[in-house]
Amino acid sequence: MTLLITVFAAVITTVLWYTRKSDKLGLGFLCLMFWGASLMWFVDAVFEYIELKEEYFTPALEDMINDTFLGLSVVALALVVWVVRLLITDPRGVVKRSLQSRAAR
Amino acid sequence: MACFTATVAEAVVVKVIEKVEANKEIRLAESGKHVEESEKIPMSRKLKWLTSLLIGGSFLLAFEHVWHGEVVPWFPFLTAMNNPEDAAEMFREIATVGVSMAVLVTVVWVGMCIAADAIVKRASKNEEADA
Numbered sequence: 001m002t003l004l005i006t007v008f009a010a011v012i013t014t015v016l017w018y019t020r021k022s023d024k025l026g027l028g029f030l031c032l033m034f035w036g037a038s039l040m041w042f043v044d045a046v047f048e049y050i051e052l053k054e055e056y057f058t059p060a061l062e063d064m065i066n067d068t069f070l071g072l073s074v075v076a077l078a079l080v081v082w083v084v085r086l087l088i089t090d091p092r093g094v095v096k097r098s099l100q101s102r103a104a105r
Numbered sequence: 106m107a108c109f110t111a112t113v114a115e116a117v118v119v120k121v122i123e124k125v126e127a128n129k130e131i132r133l134a135e136s137g138k139h140v141e142e143s144e145k146i147p148m149s150r151k152l153k154w155l156t157s158l159l160i161g162g163s164f165l166l167a168f169e170h171v172w173h174g175e176v177v178p179w180f181p182f183l184t185a186m187n188n189p190e191d192a193a194e195m196f197r198e199i200a201t202v203g204v205s206m207a208v209l210v211t212v213v214w215v216g217m218c219i220a221a222d223a224i225v226k227r228a229s230k231n232e233e234a235d236a
Contacts, residue, residue, distance in 0.1 A: 002169065029157055036162025039213060040112065040206045047202050070172050074165050081164070 001064055003041040005071030009078070010034035024091045030082045037074065106175055106185045106195040109166040111203025112210065116159035123152035146221055155214045162210065 013034055017027040049056045059067070087095055127149035170176040175184055185195035 006165070029161070032154060032157035033161025033165065035213075036158035036160075036210060037165035038162075039158070039210050040109070040162045040166050043202060043206045043209055044108070047205070070169060073172070074168060077168055078161070078165060 001067035002071040002074060003038065003045050005068070006034055006038045006041060006074060009075045010038050026082065026086055026089065026091065029085065030078065033078055033081070037078075106191075106198045107170065107183050108198050108203035108206060109163045109170065111199050111207050112159050112163045112166070115207045115211070116156055116163060119152055119159060120156050123149055123156055126152060146218075146225060151214075151218050151221070154217060155211070158210050158214060159207075162206075 010031065013027055013031045017023060017031050020027065045056075090096055130147055130149055167176060176182060177184055181187075183195065185191040
């Protein structure tokens with residue numbers, strides 16, 4: 001489930017990155033982050049499949065729920081990292097303008 | 106257990122190479138010896154893609170290990186280090202799963218670089234044909 005959720009996140013962010021005229025929001029970094037994690041979990045899944053064989057595709061309900069929560073938490077964490085990076089790099093100068101206008105008051 | 110450490114190690118090495126390559130490109134551009142065709146993507150930019158793939162992926166994978174209680178905020182940080190049997194298993198996992206992860210990410214990155222170069226080359230050819 002974690003792998004599936006991360007792959008969906010990777011595909012959605014890639015489509016968003018592709019449809020934007022410029023990458024001022026740094027979506028490219030978010031895409032690479034999700035794709036990197038997806039590739040790593042894919043390898044993890046392959047090794048797990050080699051070990052468990054067909055049992056891999058019939059996980060216990062409790063494990064599935066835990067994996068779903070983990071997948072969603074991973075997406076949330078990646079989005080938080082992306083937003084923090086966006087605010088620090090401030091490519092549109094929004095934070096800078098906001099801070100300057102407050103300092104002028 | 107700690108498979109992400111292999112990709113973290115690769116990410117550190119690639120980041121250093123990326124910085125060296127970026128400095129080399131700046132020096133070449135400043136000295137005017139830079140005769141590279143304008144349509145080529147700089148190597149430092151390509152290395153940045155690999156760094157983002159490795160660092161981003163490793164970070165999210167590390168979070169998974171924290172979730173499963175395999176990484177803790179106190180020494181020795183990896184719970185598998187508490188007994189020799191678990192430590193041996195952890196090293197075996199790093200050598201198999203971790204190295205495979207690093208290899209797959211690098212192979213995908215090589216494919217990305219080849220595809221990106223081909224796209225840029227095709228675009229410049231089309232521009233020349235239109236002109």
